[in-house]
Amino acid sequence: MKTALAAVIVAGALLAAGAAQANADLANKHCSKCHEMDKKKKGPAYKATAAKYKGKADAEASLLKAVMDPNGDHPEMTTKPSADEVRTVLKWMLQQ
Numbered sequence: 001m002k003t004a005l006a007a008v009i010v011a012g013a014l015l016a017a018g019a020a021q022a023n024a025d026l027a028n029k030h031c032s033k034c035h036e037m038d039k040k041k042k043g044p045a046y047k048a049t050a051a052k053y054k055g056k057a058d059a060e061a062s063l064l065k066a067v068m069d070p071n072g073d074h075p076e077m078t079t080k081p082s083a084d085e086v087r088t089v090l091k092w093m094l095q096q
């Protein structure tokens with residue numbers, strides 16, 4: 001019984017790690033040309049953005065709009081991520 005429970009816990013941890021890795025891969029694919037984890041590149045570091053928007057409930061939605069707006073300040077992303085992909089990366093970025 002204990003072993004089964006431990007197996008479930010390990011499986012859950014592996015799943016969570018896999019999801020985190022998938023998010024990082026998505027960021028690498030679409031954003032890392034201009035953003036890095038803790039260093040300013042063309043755009044601000046993920047950690048700087050997370051700190052700036054910490055505790056703001058609408059951060060994800062307003063950033064999604066800002067990043068996707070073709071007439072806004074954010075440069076065009078040549079890899080053309082979908083809104084869902086950008087939302088996924090933003091969610092992950094705001095947790096850094």
Ligand code: HEC
Nearest residue numbers: 030031033034042043044049063073074075077081086089
């Ligand atoms: C071609 C370069 C480039 C790419 C690719 C890029 N960014 Fe940016 N990003 C910038 C620049 C430059 C800024 C600063 C100007 C601004 O705030 O809009 C910025 C700013 C941001 C900000 C901060 C906005 C704010 O109000 O503080 C977020 C969040 C962001 N980018 C998310 C992303 C995400 C997510 C991706 C990938 C899906 C991405 N960026 C891809 C250049 C890029």
